[in-house]
Amino acid sequence: MAGHMTPEEFRRYGRQVVDWIADYHERIASMPVLSQVKPGDVQDALPARPPEEGEGFEGVLADLERIVLPGVTHWQHPSFFAYFPSNTSGPAILGDLLSSGLGVQGMLWATSPACTEMETRVADWMVDLLGLPAAFRGNGVIQDSASSACLVALLAAVQRTGGSAARDGIDRRHTLYVSSQTHSSLEKAARITGIGSANVRVVDVDPGTLAMDPAHLDALLTEDAAAGAVPVMVCATVGTTSTTAVDPVPAIGEVCRGHGVWLHVDAAYAGVAAVCPEFRWVNDGLAEHADSYSTNPHKWLLTNFDCTLLWLADRAPMIEALSILPEYLRNQATTSGDVIDYRDWQIPLGRRFRALKLWSVIRWYGAEGLRAHIRAGARLADALASWIAADPAFEVRDHHPFGLVCFRPRWAGLAPDEADAATLALMERLNASGDLYLTHTRVGGRVLLRLAVGGPATEERHVRAAWDRIREEAARPTA
Numbered sequence: 001m002a003g004h005m006t007p008e009e010f011r012r013y014g015r016q017v018v019d020w021i022a023d024y025h026e027r028i029a030s031m032p033v034l035s036q037v038k039p040g041d042v043q044d045a046l047p048a049r050p051p052e053e054g055e056g057f058e059g060v061l062a063d064l065e066r067i068v069l070p071g072v073t074h075w076q077h078p079s080f081f082a083y084f085p086s087n088t089s090g091p092a093i094l095g096d097l098l099s100s101g102l103g104v105q106g107m108l109w110a111t112s113p114a115c116t117e118m119e120t121r122v123a124d125w126m127v128d129l130l131g132l133p134a135a136f137r138g139n140g141v142i143q144d145s146a147s148s149a150c151l152v153a154l155l156a157a158v159q160r161t162g163g164s165a166a167r168d169g170i171d172r173r174h175t176l177y178v179s180s181q182t183h184s185s186l187e188k189a190a191r192i193t194g195i196g197s198a199n200v201r202v203v204d205v206d207p208g209t210l211a212m213d214p215a216h217l218d219a220l221l222t223e224d225a226a227a228g229a230v231p232v233m234v235c236a237t238v239g240t241t242s243t244t245a246v247d248p249v250p251a252i253g254e255v256c257r258g259h260g261v262w263l264h265v266d267a268a269y270a271g272v273a274a275v276c277p278e279f280r281w282v283n284d285g286l287a288e289h290a291d292s293y294s295t296n297p298h299k300w301l302l303t304n305f306d307c308t309l310l311w312l313a314d315r316a317p318m319i320e321a322l323s324i325l326p327e328y329l330r331n332q333a334t335t336s337g338d339v340i341d342y343r344d345w346q347i348p349l350g351r352r353f354r355a356l357k358l359w360s361v362i363r364w365y366g367a368e369g370l371r372a373h374i375r376a377g378a379r380l381a382d383a384l385a386s387w388i389a390a391d392p393a394f395e396v397r398d399h400h401p402f403g404l405v406c407f408r409p410r411w412a413g414l415a416p417d418e419a420d421a422a423t424l425a426l427m428e429r430l431n432a433s434g435d436l437y438l439t440h441t442r443v444g445g446r447v448l449l450r451l452a453v454g455g456p457a458t459e460e461r462h463v464r465a466a467w468d469r470i471r472e473e474a475a476r477p478t479a
């Protein structure tokens, strides 16, 4: 038992694992969406000590079923409507398996040329598929997450402000510009870079659309520069996490240009919608103004986590900020300057062969298949919004251009605080039932339910059933 798994054994168990995954996807709809375990249940079911002697593989599959599965929230369930979707697909899973099978570590071009060159090519394919600016060609990289992409962009932006911060440390007050709707990873990036949370400047948003106000941004930048601060970066968002609000990138870009400030555009969720011509507007302003841009195929584009694309209009400041070449990594290809070493485009040194799964997905679906998937999600969200709008007991936010719909019961007769508590209690009951899973947000202080469509298994009947459950549960008298 103690030896390595032979190729013959790998074949046998590998088939079982692939069968298990296929069976899982076939029966997923019969499971409660949200895991019903209590804190500690899974740990208690796992032995406290590791085995001294190898046990083989059968037990792994048995325990997967017995211990792991009850502790899993089923993100691929057709009635998973929480957060944003985290799509997977057959070709993505197989591409990831191939990446594991090859087991390469692609930190340098020389450590696996195919890992680097396929990534550059696939990122260029995405420039075509999404209709992104030509300057992004050859300047794309796959990151583990949008959070990392924002951090890399911020480090590049710090570098561009003067060039010595990476070497000498930040010695003046640096500032970062976001709105109240910007993803929390930007504040985290400010902490990590040493800019500090206190120097994150929060630009006003329009109270209706929740879009960043470019005039207020301009005022803050002017005020800060006059006070001796170094404005580093503005982060605009296309499709905010809370409500999919869209910042006016062209107007924000004009302001950034006026002040010589880096513009990062975070389209983690919504950017991939540009695969459809009718969604190309999500790219407005990128060609003229964006210094960096990121979107996540691992949310709505059928590629399992982790796969975030980051592009830069000019990669030089990023590489100046992040490149360190110790003796043990020196090699001829790097020295020649003819190749990309993606270790200089990210925080860690090591990296997986992630391009394989995206390549598999694009080849399997083609542009047409990807468009059909985005359209299916957007169409279901439209249908849901129209059903909600037709029910006088509910109100729905008008803005739902993608797959997310935000709404709430009106709770006639309840004060705002009581109504919010009732909305949250309704959500808890629905999620505890296992029939569906949805999350919430707050807009103008008031609680809204968020229902995000976009999983490949989700059909109209699942959205209809969710809506029926929500209405029925909201109408039920409670204690």
Ligand SMILES: *Cc1c(COP(=O)(O)O)cnc(C)c1O
Pocket (backbone or CB within 6 Å): 084, 144, 145, 146, 147, 148, 183, 185, 237, 239, 240, 241, 266, 267, 268, 269, 296, 308
């Ligand atoms: C989901 C999301 C992120 C974070 O994405 P990760 O890849 O999970 O780090 C960032 N920005 C926006 C707008 C998002 O919706």
